Amino acid sequence: MLVNDNFRQLPVSYLFSEVARKISVYKEENPGKEIIRMDIGDVTRPLFPCVIKAMHEGVDELSKATTFHGYGPEQGYLFLRDAIASHDYQSRGIDISASDIFVSDGAKSDLGNLGDIYSKECKVAVMNPAYPVYVDDNVIDGRAGSLCAGRWSNLVYLDCNPENHFMPNLPQEHVDVIFLCFPNNPTGESITRDELQKWVDYARDNDSLIIYDSAYESFVRNPDSVRSIYELDGAKKVAIEVRSYSKTAGFTGLRCGYTVVPRELKGKYADGSDVSLNTLWNRRQTTKFNGASYIAQKGAAAIYTPEGISSVKAATDYYLGNAAIIKQAFIQAGYKAFGGEDSPYVWVYAGEGVDSWGLFDQLLRVCGFSTTPGSGFGTKGDGYVRLTGFNSRENTEKAMLALLNREKD
Amino acid sequence: MLVNDNFRQLPVSYLFSEVARKISVYKEENPGKEIIRMDIGDVTRPLFPCVIKAMHEGVDELSKATTFHGYGPEQGYLFLRDAIASHDYQSRGIDISASDIFVSDGAKSDLGNLGDIYSKECKVAVMNPAYPVYVDDNVIDGRAGSLCAGRWSNLVYLDCNPENHFMPNLPQEHVDVIFLCFPNNPTGESITRDELQKWVDYARDNDSLIIYDSAYESFVRNPDSVRSIYELDGAKKVAIEVRSYSKTAGFTGLRCGYTVVPRELKGKYADGSDVSLNTLWNRRQTTKFNGASYIAQKGAAAIYTPEGISSVKAATDYYLGNAAIIKQAFIQAGYKAFGGEDSPYVWVYAGEGVDSWGLFDQLLRVCGFSTTPGSGFGTKGDGYVRLTGFNSRENTEKAMLALLNREKD
Structure with a gap:
């Protein structure tokens, strides 16, 4: 029975599994060290009471x-x-x-x-x-x-x-x-x-x-x-x-x-x-x-409902607040950072000569948080990483403090 | 923008809307007369407590x-x-x-x-x-x-x-x-x-x-x-x-x-x-x-869970009980009836020279219940109607009593 031949060309997506693998290797090498996940595009707050x-x-x-x-x-x-x-x-x-x-x-x-x-x-x-x-x-x-x-x-x-x-x-x-x-x-x-x-x-x-x-x-x-x-x-x-x-x-x-x-x-x-x-x-x-x-x-x-509408506002405000903290911290740390104003996502430029995985590795090892390499989103994403506001305020602040207090290589 | 041209050949499905239309016309002509829906392929009993x-x-x-x-x-x-x-x-x-x-x-x-x-x-x-x-x-x-x-x-x-x-x-x-x-x-x-x-x-x-x-x-x-x-x-x-x-x-x-x-x-x-x-x-x-x-x-x-397993048995037994009543009644009424033993569906042959819609009409007008014309399931379904056990026992018995007590044309 012939299958749809188009699947043959579809590369297996290694992006997220490679992110997970790198985090896991790092954790093994550095037992007890906490990694804050700033890469996850998933919500973290519970559903609204209504x-x-x-x-x-x-x-x-x-x-x-x-x-x-x-x-x-x-x-x-x-x-x-x-x-x-x-x-x-x-x-x-x-x-x-x-x-x-x-x-x-x-x-x-x-x-x-x-x-x-x-x-x-x-x-x-x-x-x-x-x-x-x-x-x-x-x-x-x-x-x-x-x-x-x-x-x-x-x-x-x-x-x-x-x-x-x-x-x-x-x-x-x-x-x-x-x-x-x-x-x-x-x-x-x-x-x-x-x-x-x-x-x-x-x-x-x-x-x-x-x-x-x-x-x-x-x-x-x-x-x-x-x-x-x-x-x-x-x-x-x-x-x-x-x-x-x-x-x-x-x-x-x-x-x-x-x-x-x-x-x-x-x-x-x-x-x-x-x-x-x-x-x-x-x-x-x-x-x-x-x-x-x-x-x-x-x-x-x-x-x-009126309660639902104000809950959406509060929840998205919360994530936007995180995104603003992330963007501000990266700019203060000398990076070019984009997005994060009408969006939970912040897009950070790795800098001349640094690729997505390079910045991913630096941030993981030096600052203790994970990001999503931009190269996973297409050729023009290379040289960037994506961070998300989908986290607790506490973790977001902790990660960004680590960025600002990092010792530069 | 070109669309998928295969849709062009796909006939609009008139089966269920035609069933609904015929029932509605009949109800208008016979105000106050109840129609029991024996055509619906949807469950009627509530979800299990577990x-x-x-x-x-x-x-x-x-x-x-x-x-x-x-x-x-x-x-x-x-x-x-x-x-x-x-x-x-x-x-x-x-x-x-x-x-x-x-x-x-x-x-x-x-x-x-x-x-x-x-x-x-x-x-x-x-x-x-x-x-x-x-x-x-x-x-x-x-x-x-x-x-x-x-x-x-x-x-x-x-x-x-x-x-x-x-x-x-x-x-x-x-x-x-x-x-x-x-x-x-x-x-x-x-x-x-x-x-x-x-x-x-x-x-x-x-x-x-x-x-x-x-x-x-x-x-x-x-x-x-x-x-x-x-x-x-x-x-x-x-x-x-x-x-x-x-x-x-x-x-x-x-x-x-x-x-x-x-x-x-x-x-x-x-x-x-x-x-x-x-x-x-x-x-x-x-x-x-x-x-x-x-x-x-x-x-x-x-x-x-053990409770779930026995609930599935009880629910399917109930619908199978209805199907058995339907099959038995049609056989007693002189029809050839199939299925209904390992299945909630009973498949009834309309008889020589009668098509699906013919039997549908007879059962609706004379016995007061609706069925699904078999012709909606393919050319070899013509000459049959489908009935389902997805109903209350009371309605099933009422409909089948009407079948057995009908005045033949």
């Missing part, structure tokens, strides 16, 4: 025949989709309604599964550096071509560097599908409306689809930074927006997010006729998915 | 920083995978371990997503009638060819009828991937070890992969009927087994199941070299999935 209460209620409903729920709608319960439409969009003046919204088990699933609805022939553009699954999803689907010196021959790379303030330039060639992520993972940089409008206009002029990953939108504080791509004129005709409660409300283990596919958004069949992407995604989800867990959806709806 | 307790505990763990869980393993927590391996396999003498098992959000997702790992060139065989997503998944992936008179040109149909006791004959031509489902949806028939061994042998001789849907295994009571395909000699080298807690323990709304991809199972790359399907599925799942909800996994683990 979410806990809603989930207990949900569990109790399932315990009685009169209130039991079996299969839910594949698109998600209307109580949640209405809350999303009202709070995340309509209250901010954006005309998105429940029928544009598909609740899912998280952004990672949707980002991969969206590959079912656009053609295998599509030319795909990704930011460099970027969250690795955009690339891997397209390798599995056969759109990436072959790998040479860390780049895939059929992908278009949108390079991000200090010179362009980590805001990529528009592609020079035609692309069909563009993955954008703001606030960005890994650079931690957010995008302004003026800057993102250029991409919406490009997509409109080039008949392209933007897959907009806004998993970190709840960290945005700057009033000029974009939270939803639908704030931009014409975006409903060119963009799918993928969101997650993972970082917003600590749902990484609960699995719930949503994707917006506006009814205005059209693609083309091979004969040139128009087709609604909302219809295609609905067909894909009703065929290959059976809805997110009822308990997770109950919990997610509680995020939109 | 599952409820485990989920409350899981929710409480997420409420405190010291016991909080963030991202879990994409393959599922080891506490659940070990329980599965031990209770569902090793205790029955089958050598399956945690590393063969991938916990998921349900069988429907896995059945569709497995299409990512086998080649788009694979020749696929499906039973006729069958659960419609096997066909639709392969249409989306481009393996089905074109639709003509209800059959897809590139699929091989394994016809099931009373002559072969709904046990399909081996295909006459070579096929690469075979979808088998026992106890079967919709016919309700289970398979014996001798019968299934023929398929395992065929797959071994033809280098084929069997995707074995055993979502209804917990309903098996006959000691000769197969619960797991790995009971058969050599099956670990040819079969993936897909399972779900939906019908076993009422998890349709919670979303948890698992898929077994034994490490012995190999496929081939285009150049003829071997590759482990366990490795490919692991790569697929770690790239496009982030694990099932922690709360659902906590609940699933409780199914394997």
Whole structure:
């Protein structure tokens, strides 16, 4: 039986296992020495009391025949989709309604599964550096071509560097599908409306689809930074927006997010006729998915209560506070540091002639904390490390104190 | 932007909406008349107390920083995978371990997503009638060819009828991937070890992969009927087994199941070299999935406690009791009825010259209960209707009494 040959080219991801291995070797060599994990992209704070209460209620409903729920709608319960439409969009003046919204088990699933609805022939553009699954999803689907010196021959790379303030330039060639992520993972940089409008206009002029990953939108504080791509004129005709409660409300283990596919958004069949992407995604989800867990959806709806809204603010403020401490400390220590203002991520430049693993090793050995080497996010990530605010304040301060008090080599 | 052109051919599924429409029209014409839903393939009984307790505990763990869980393993927590391996396999003498098992959000997702790992060139065989997503998944992936008179040109149909006791004959031509489902949806028939061994042998001789849907295994009571395909000699080298807690323990709304991809199972790359399907599925799942909800996994683990095991037995006994009442009543009423012994489904033959919708209409109008027209499951389902034991005993008895007391036309 033949397998999907595209897997053959997909390198096994060594990044996180290599990070874990290096930490473990270091610990063996230095027994008793504590390592603070500043590399982990996972939340650490417990769920909000209102979410806990809603989930207990949900569990109790399932315990009685009169209130039991079996299969839910594949698109998600209307109580949640209405809350999303009202709070995340309509209250901010954006005309998105429940029928544009598909609740899912998280952004990672949707980002991969969206590959079912656009053609295998599509030319795909990704930011460099970027969250690795955009690339891997397209390798599995056969759109990436072959790998040479860390780049895939059929992908278009949108390079991000200090010179362009980590805001990529528009592609020079035609692309069909563009993955954008703001606030960005890994650079931690957010995008302004003026800057993102250029991409919406490009997509409109080039008949392209933007897959907009806004998993970190709840960290945005700057009033000029974009939270939803639908704030931009014409975006409903060119963009799918993928969101997650993972970082917003600590749902990484609960699995719930949503994707917006506006009814205005059209693609083309091979004969040139128009087709609604909302219809295609609905067909894909009703065929290959059976809805997110009822308990997770109950919990997610509680995020939109007044208590939930203030809890999201408090939790994201806490992580942003950590990110600010990290950024400030690295700058004070003489590094160039980016992001960390509308984002839990801080992106640190290792300095002339030092690569990602070099800085990773220094920080681990000299300062006792771990980071994520930027080279794991693409060729343009080399020379950087990523740090995250997903830690306790105490550990963050301790790690940064170690950085500031380090003895330089 | 070009879309996946395969969607163009995929007919919108009218089956369930047409059933709902006919019931609604009938209700309008006959106000006050009650319709008993004997068509619904969804559980009705509440979750077991031990599952409820485990989920409350899981929710409480997420409420405190010291016991909080963030991202879990994409393959599922080891506490659940070990329980599965031990209770569902090793205790029955089958050598399956945690590393063969991938916990998921349900069988429907896995059945569709497995299409990512086998080649788009694979020749696929499906039973006729069958659960419609096997066909639709392969249409989306481009393996089905074109639709003509209800059959897809590139699929091989394994016809099931009373002559072969709904046990399909081996295909006459070579096929690469075979979808088998026992106890079967919709016919309700289970398979014996001798019968299934023929398929395992065929797959071994033809280098084929069997995707074995055993979502209804917990309903098996006959000691000769197969619960797991790995009971058969050599099956670990040819079969993936897909399972779900939906019908076993009422998890349709919670979303948890698992898929077994034994490490012995190999496929081939285009150049003829071997590759482990366990490795490919692991790569697929770690790239496009982030694990099932922690709360659902906590609940699933409780199914394997002594209380959980007896609750599964009691719940499935209850539904099987309903199925037996249905089957008995239809036979007494002069119909040919199948399945319903190792399965919650009863498959009723409409009789010479009557099609599925004809019997559906008669039963709705004369007896006041709804069924699922068999034609929705494939061309060989026409002339049948499916009834389910997923109802209260009271409603089941009431509906069958109406059948037995009906005035014949």
